[in-house]
Amino acid sequence: MAHNEAVDVVLVGAGIMSATLAVLLKELDPAIKLEVVELMDSGAAESSNPWNNAGTGHAGLCELNYTPQAADGTVDIKKAVHINTQFEVSKQFWTYLTKKVTFGSSKTFISPVPHLSFVQGDAGVSFLKERFKVMSKHHAFADMEYTEDKATMAEWMPLMMPGRPADEVVAATRVINGTDVNFGALTNQLLKHLTSAPDAQVKYCKRVTGLKRNNGGWTVSIKDVNSGNTREVDAKFVFLGAGGAALPLLQASGIEESKGFGGFPISGQWLRCDNPEVVKHHQAKVYSQAAVGSPPMSVPHLDTRVVDGKKSLLFGPYAGFTTKFLKHGSFMDLPLSVRAGNIGPMLAVAKNNMDLTKYLVSEVMQSMEQRLDSLRRFYPQAKAEDWRLEVAGQRVQIIKKDPKKGGVLQFGTELVAAKDGSLAALLGASPGASVTVSIMLELIEKCFPNKTSGEWAAKLAEIFPAREKVLETDAALYRKINVQNNIALELVEASSETESYA
Ligand SMILES: Cc1cc2nc3c(=O)[nH]c(=O)nc-3n(C[C@H](O)[C@H](O)[C@H](O)COP(=O)(O)OP(=O)(O)OC[C@H]3O[C@@H](n4cnc5c(N)ncnc54)[C@H](O)[C@@H]3O)c2cc1C
Numbered sequence: 001m002a003h004n005e006a007v008d009v010v011l012v013g014a015g016i017m018s019a020t021l022a023v024l025l026k027e028l029d030p031a032i033k034l035e036v037v038e039l040m041d042s043g044a045a046e047s048s049n050p051w052n053n054a055g056t057g058h059a060g061l062c063e064l065n066y067t068p069q070a071a072d073g074t075v076d077i078k079k080a081v082h083i084n085t086q087f088e089v090s091k092q093f094w095t096y097l098t099k100k101v102t103f104g105s106s107k108t109f110i111s112p113v114p115h116l117s118f119v120q121g122d123a124g125v126s127f128l129k130e131r132f133k134v135m136s137k138h139h140a141f142a143d144m145e146y147t148e149d150k151a152t153m154a155e156w157m158p159l160m161m162p163g164r165p166a167d168e169v170v171a172a173t174r175v176i177n178g179t180d181v182n183f184g185a186l187t188n189q190l191l192k193h194l195t196s197a198p199d200a201q202v203k204y205c206k207r208v209t210g211l212k213r214n215n216g217g218w219t220v221s222i223k224d225v226n227s228g229n230t231r232e233v234d235a236k237f238v239f240l241g242a243g244g245a246a247l248p249l250l251q252a253s254g255i256e257e258s259k260g261f262g263g264f265p266i267s268g269q270w271l272r273c274d275n276p277e278v279v280k281h282h283q284a285k286v287y288s289q290a291a292v293g294s295p296p297m298s299v300p301h302l303d304t305r306v307v308d309g310k311k312s313l314l315f316g317p318y319a320g321f322t323t324k325f326l327k328h329g330s331f332m333d334l335p336l337s338v339r340a341g342n343i344g345p346m347l348a349v350a351k352n353n354m355d356l357t358k359y360l361v362s363e364v365m366q367s368m369e370q371r372l373d374s375l376r377r378f379y380p381q382a383k384a385e386d387w388r389l390e391v392a393g394q395r396v397q398i399i400k401k402d403p404k405k406g407g408v409l410q411f412g413t414e415l416v417a418a419k420d421g422s423l424a425a426l427l428g429a430s431p432g433a434s435v436t437v438s439i440m441l442e443l444i445e446k447c448f449p450n451k452t453s454g455e456w457a458a459k460l461a462e463i464f465p466a467r468e469k470v471l472e473t474d475a476a477l478y479r480k481i482n483v484q485n486n487i488a489l490e491l492v493e494a495s496s497e498t499e500s501y502a
Pocket residue numbers: 012013014015016017018037038039040043044045046047048049052053054055056057058183206207208209241242243244245246249268317326392393394395426429430431432433434435
């Protein structure tokens with residue numbers, strides 16, 4: 001066994017998270033030596049692949065679960081505002097990169113697609129109306145439109161209105177400036193740009209199999225999946241960007257902060273339509289409400305997807321249960337992740353979430369006809385022959401110790417970092433790829449605090465003229481940054497009005 005190459009940073013996994021962090025670090029310190037290690041033979045082969053996620057550029061424009069309604073009818077928009085400004089931070093990074101010849105065009109990964117919310121029934125309509133009233137007062141959602149008029153809805157969603165009962169109570173909101181993002185294309189563009197610089201490598205068909213502390217850093221064991229040979233690499237910093245498989249690697253690190261975490265894998269499926277005669281009548285991402293008692297990732301949506309220049313429609317997701325942590329993982333992933341430190345929280349979650357278990361079982365048992373029935377609540381005249389079932393990516397939800405309940409299931413993401421800042425892992429799945437840049441900035445601030453307040457500060461300010469907090473409150477600055485990003489990413493055409501901001 002060969003021993004021991006040395007780099008500054010090892011990043012495990014070639015998905016959107018590692019690709020973003022690697023490029024950010026290289027921008028901040030061009031002399032940094034880093035290696036991305038990926039077990040598949042290409043980048044974005046798991047959740048970041050365009051057909052494994054919905055490609056929604058989450059900006060809080062249409063996702064009704066980001067704006068909960070309290071018992072007194074008030075709607076809380078804090079989460080939607082935060083995700084919106086996080087997405088503007090992602091767009092700032094992509095805007096910065098489009099000025100580099102080695103990065104390429106934004107047209108390959110981001111496309112303008114309006115974001116709509118659609119509700120049925122009196123309760124849904126009164127919620128959407130209240131939500132619109134509050135949201136449209138905030139500068140991030142000032143362009144939102146609301147309608148209860150069916151003719152207007154037929155213009156906004158031509159596939160979705162024909163075939164509905166005349167007396168059906170429905171309403172919708174629309175924001176024209178939504179996006180569809182091909183996170184796979186973006187990941188691969190980032191990796192290509194990364195490796196155009198010296199001392200930055202991406203190694204495919206290599207599995208990280210172990211992590212050991214060494215003096216001031218980590219020794220990472222890397223196995224070639226074809227030859228079976230193992231090499232060891234010393235790194236000062238390790239990022240576990242292994243998607244669903246980050247949990248077992250975090251456990252292998254043995255860091256104190258990893259104790260008590262468990263994972264609950266949820267699989268997904270979509271209905272996909274490539275028939276151009278159907279696809280051309282829907283140019284939107286339309287999100288509705290999840291059934292009462294079902295988890296947030298089950299919110300149904302009918303989406304325009306733009307992948308490799310071709311448009312398709314996706315409907316779903318339909319959730320399911322599996323014990324795999326990755327789509328290409330092993331059924332032993334879940335049982336092997338059980339430890340003395342997390343068995344308590346895992347059993348507590350199993351006991352307290354029987355509704356979720358029942359929901360997942362019912363989703364798994366659905367026939368194609370039942371799946372089409374769900375689609376027809378969106379698109380009443382959908383024909384079975386235009387749709388096929390596809391398997392989506394895995395989401396491994398976080399199970400965490402809880403002093404009162406023993407353990408809780410968490411649907412967001414969690415950055416777990418060693419106290420000395422030498423290792424970090426990203427657990428969880430939502431809202432995911434859209435807010436990668438904010439999550440990786442948080443990681444950099446947590447693990448490299450001296451550098452972010454010191455030698456990296458000026459570069460960070462150059463790449464990110466405005467961060468989340470200020471964008472949430474400064475309407476004029478928000479509008480300026482938003483317009484600049486939209487022009488640079490070719491999401492809008494520059495007009496004289498927009499140019500004055502750019
Ligand atoms: C059904 C579904 C719908 C979604 N919809 C959206 C959406 O609309 N918008 C949005 O913003 N986000 C969405 N997401 C979330 C988004 O896809 C993820 O947050 C994001 O892709 C995660 O990126 P990642 O880099 O962490 O993981 P991944 O893309 O999964 O990459 C992890 C990589 O690590 C590799 N790996 C694992 N173990 C090892 C090892 N031991 N050694 C070497 N390599 C390893 C894997 O092969 C993989 O390539 C969705 C996710 C799912 C599942």
